[in-house]
Each structure stands twice: as structure tokens, then as C-alpha cells.
Amino acid sequence: xxxxxxxxxxxxxxxxxxxxxxxxxxxxxxxxxxxxxxxxxxxxxxxxxxxxxxxxxxxxxxxxxxxxxxxxxxxxxxxxxxxxxxxxxxxxxxxxxxxxxxxxxxxxxxxxxxxxx
Amino acid sequence: xxxxxxxxxxxxxxxxxxxxxxxxxxxxxxxxxxxxxxxxxxxxxxxxxxxxxxxxxxxxxxxxxxxxxxxxxxxxxxxxxxxxxxxxxxxxxxxxxxxxxxxxxxxxxxx
Numbered sequence: 001x002x003x004x005x006x007x008x009x010x011x012x013x014x015x016x017x018x019x020x021x022x023x024x025x026x027x028x029x030x031x032x033x034x035x036x037x038x039x040x041x042x043x044x045x046x047x048x049x050x051x052x053x054x055x056x057x058x059x060x061x062x063x064x065x066x067x068x069x070x071x072x073x074x075x076x077x078x079x080x081x082x083x084x085x086x087x088x089x090x091x092x093x094x095x096x097x098x099x100x101x102x103x104x105x106x107x108x109x110x111x112x113x114x115x116x117x
Numbered sequence: 118x119x120x121x122x123x124x125x126x127x128x129x130x131x132x133x134x135x136x137x138x139x140x141x142x143x144x145x146x147x148x149x150x151x152x153x154x155x156x157x158x159x160x161x162x163x164x165x166x167x168x169x170x171x172x173x174x175x176x177x178x179x180x181x182x183x184x185x186x187x188x189x190x191x192x193x194x195x196x197x198x199x200x201x202x203x204x205x206x207x208x209x210x211x212x213x214x215x216x217x218x219x220x221x222x223x224x225x226x227x228x
Contacts (some may be wrong), residue, residue, distance in 0.1 A: 004161070034216075041205065043218045044140035044161075095159050097214075106216060108153075 002028050004096050005110030013084055021079045021112045024093030029074035031098035035067075037074050038091040063103055075115065084116045119144045119212040123219035131227045136180075136195040138222045140208030143189065147209040150191040152182055154204050155221075161207065167191060178202070201224050 003026040012021045023033055032051050036044040048064075050056040050071035058064045066088075068080040077096075081088050091113050095106040124139040149168050154163040156227060167174025178201075182193045190227040191208060203226045206220040 004160075041223075043220045045218075046215060049215070091158075095161075105151075105163060105166060108162070110160040111158065113158065 001109075002098065004030075004109040005098045006094055006112050008069065008112060009110060011115070012055040014027075015085055015116055016083055018080055018082045019084055019091055019114060021081075021094075021114075023077045023079070023109050025075045025096045025107070028096075028098050028107075030077075030098065031074065032097045033071055033077040034095045034097070035069060035077075035079050035099075036093045036095070038093060038111075044093060046109065047079075056075045081114065082095070084092040084114070086116045089114055118134060119167040119210075119217070121208055121210050121212075121217055121219040123206075123208050123222050124137070125222055127223045127225065129227055130198045132200055133197050135199045136193070136202065136224065138193040138206050138218060138224065140182075140191045140193065140210075141189055141209045142191065142208075142212075143211060144210065147184070147186055150182075150184060150190050151209045151211070151216065152176065152191075152193050153209060153218075155207065156204050164193070164206075178213075198224075200228065202226055213222045 005024045007022045035047045037043045047062045048056045048058045050069045052071050056069035071077040093111040095108045097106045119141045122123045122141045152164040164188045165174045167184045177183045206222050207214045
């Protein structure tokens with residue numbers, strides 16, 4: 001089956017530093033990857049959609065300069081939280097789709113818990 | 118506007134009892150619909166999906182859901198709850214080519 005791996009699973013960083021989160025599709029090529037943010041006891045909010053080799057499409061209200069997304073290959077997308085602040089602390093989840101903008105199934109990573117102190 | 122509503126942020130059922138988690142969508146065109154389960158500090162796992170084929174969809178772990186166009190619903194059911202079913206469940210229609218997640222329902226199983 002399709003496996004998506006996120007790394008790291010948790011990270012603690014100091015305020016003002018940058019943190020990179022990786023999302024890899026291990027056994028399939030992901031034309032499109034999605035990044036979500038989930039606050040405690042809340043639903044997933046789509047942050048951006050990234051297509052391999054092109055700029056990510058950000059949802060309204062998401063700062064593209066703060067949340068840098070790179071999708072350099074068909075198996076890897078990265079999310080970099082720049083100049084992190086405590087309010088950026090959250091659970092970040094990626095998902096990958098095998099074909100098109102959204103095939104009939106997206107496969108999710110295990111998530112990354114970011115804590116900014 | 119297109120949206121999704123999950124009635125009941127918390128549902129508690131006894132072990133062995135019927136599980137019913139509700140999901141209603143709002144869309145001019147019936148969308149593809151998905152149910153996901155999330156265990157604490159983990160990503161999402163697909164339970165089942167509706168893609169305009171059979172209206173009664175069977176998923177993993179004994180779950181199933183029925184698409185009812187007239188009611189714009191896609192409720193998730195399981196005949197007999199197991200302790201391992203305790204988790205957060207999300208309904209997510211595919212709207213404008215994006216998964217739109219409901220607010221989630223936390224399922225608690227009472228021994």
C-alpha cells in the first residue's frame with residue numbers, strides 16, 4: 001500500500017529559529033502533496049497544495065513567506081516554518097496524492113508536533 | 118457555500134453497541150466523500166470512501182457508510198463497537214478538488 005512518512009515526528013525549537021519538516025512518499029510518486037495544520041482538539045486546516053516542480057498554492061490567510069513549501073521531487077515535499085514563534089506551535093500533517101490534483105485517495109503522514117519555546 | 122457538518126463532537130457508546138457518527142455535506146453536486154480515523158498524535162487513516170459507485174460503502178475495521186443524496190448525508194456506522202475504536206473520526210468531502218474536513222467526532226467506548 002501507499003506509505004507517506006513525515007520527519008521529524010516531533011520537534012522543539014527556540015523562538016526565532018526555522019524548522020524544516022519533510023514529507024516523503026515511500027512507495028509511490030506523489031504528483032501533489034498537501035500540508036495541513038491541526039490545533040488541539042480541532043480539525044485539519046489545509047495550508048497549501050504543492051505540485052512537483054512548481055510553486056505551492058497557499059490557502060487564504062496562510063503566510064507564504066512564513067511557511068515555505070518546496071516540492072522538488074515526486075517523492076519529497078518540505079515545509080519550513082521560518083522565524084518560528086510560540087503561536088506556530090501545532091500539529092502539522094502532510095498528505096500525498098498519486099495522481100492529478102486529487103486522486104480518489106490521499107495518503108497521510110503521521111504528523112509532526114512542533115513546539116516553539 | 119460548500120461545507121461539511123459533523124453532528125456531535127463527542128459520542129460515547131458501550132462496547133458491543135452500535136456506533137453511529139453523523140456527517141452531512143452541502144454541495145450542489147454530490148461530492149466524493151471520505152471518512153478518516155485519527156488516533157492520538159498520529160496522522161489520518163482512511164476508513165472508507167464514496168466515489169459515486171455503490172451508495173453503501175464498506176470500509177476497514179467493520180465500518181460502513183451509506184451515501185444518501187436526498188439527505189445529503191454520509192453517516193458512518195459499525196454494528197458492534199470495540200475498545201480499539203476509540204479515536205477521532207473525520208468526515209471529509211472532496212470540494213473544489215480539496216479535502217474539506219469536518220470538525221471531527223471523538224468516539225469513546227465504555228467498557
